[in-house]
Amino acid sequence: MKAIQKLIQGQEWSQNTLWLPENFGNNVSFMSNYNINQVSQTLTNNTSSTNRVDGNRRSIATNMVNKVKNKRGCYIRKRSWTSTQVTSLIDDGYVWRKYGQKEITKAKHKRNYFRCTHKFDQGCQATKQVQQIDDEPPKYKITYNKHHTCKNYLSTPQIIFDSINLEDTSILISFKSNKLIDKEQVGSPFPSYTHEESNEALSSLGLRDNQLLLSEFRLPHNLTIMSDQPGASLMSTGLENEDVVSKGVYSPNFEMGYIHETIDYSENPFDLAHCELANFNWIIQDLARSQSI
DNA sequence: CTGATTTGACCGCT
DNA sequence: AGCGGTCAAATCAG
Structure with a gap:
């Protein structure tokens, strides 16, 4: 099925490009509204000018100063991807090491700087800044x-990619259409993309657009994770599984706060999906953790 | 002892 | 010149 192949292509691409755990990338069926042809086109176009940073095929913005760090205080100016969110939770499932703290003018609290614990042993370049507001x-x-x-x-939860069976234990991660986002939010940083082929693929699978199917994940039935710019929420639908869902940190109607990306999506159409999935990553991890308790 | 955190210094950017 | 991100020595904690 052509549509399926397209989706698999996108999934393979996402494995190499998106910020997802490997298990996630291997086992998830990713269905979003991005023109996969555009993705491959992007990859082709970027091949010559793409720097492989941290294993990502991500072209560096033209204004980026990619200086080699050789002195104290020298730093590589950012970069290709950032994601900002406001949340009451700091834990995101990753292990961070604090490397700095700074008084920020006009900020009530100090800003804390973290890098991935595996910066040196695995070369992971991920960092985060936490600012209490x-x-x-x-x-x-x-x-x-x-x-x-x-x-x-x-x-990391085992999410089976192959099982596209809506009858068994399934949860759906639903992504709101970019087009809707753009209509509703003037000035939204998210561009819209055509997604005829994605929709075709989805409808052929009996899914509506922008749904991510996760199967064989030990979660209550009818659990839906919704991404809804500018907020994202986790909610259970139907059955009274609230206790299960909220056993960890999240309430059935958990509001994660707004998420904002400062990335040039014209480079990689999948990046928006990446953003959203990145934020769900820790939700899912926490859910998995709460399950294993 | 080892790894994590603290904190002042350093330095690029605006 | 001031701000903010990073470094790294000193310190802390297990």
Whole structure:
């Protein structure tokens, strides 16, 4: 089936490009509304000018100063990808090491700087900055820089890619259409993409657009994770599984706060999906953890 | 002892 | 010149 092949292509691409745990990439069926032809075109176009940074095929912005760090305080100016979110949770499933703290002008609290623990042993370049912006309740603005390339997954759930069976235990991660986002939010940083082929593929599978199917994941039935710019929420639908869902950190209607990406999506159409999946990554990890308790 | 955190210094950018 | 991101020595914790 052509559509399936396209999706698999996209999934393979996402494995190499998106910031996802390997297990995630291997086992998830990723269905989003991005023109996969555009993706491959992008890859082709970028081949000559693409730097392989941290294992990502990601072209570096033209204004990026890619200086080699050889002195104290010298730093590589950012970069190809950042993701900012406001949340009351700091834990995202990864192991970080704090490497700095700074008073920020006009900021009530100090900003904390973290790098991935596996920076040296695995060369993972992921960093994040945590800035507390609220006291009661405590809220943090977390800015992620670069993708994890390390194998640092805490009890990553086994999500089966092949099983496209809506009848068994399934959860759906639903992504809101970019087009809707653009319509509803003037000035949204997210561009819209055509997604005829994706929709074709999805409809052939009996799915609506922008759904990510996760099967054989030990979660209550009818659990839906929804991404909804500018917020994202986790909610259970139907059955009264609230206790299960909220056993960890999340309430059935958990609001993660807004997510904002500062990436040039014209480079890699999958990046928006990447952003969203990156944020779900830790949700899913936490759910998996709560399951294993 | 080893790894994580703290904190002042360093330095590029605006 | 000031700000912000990073470095690395000193310190802390297990």
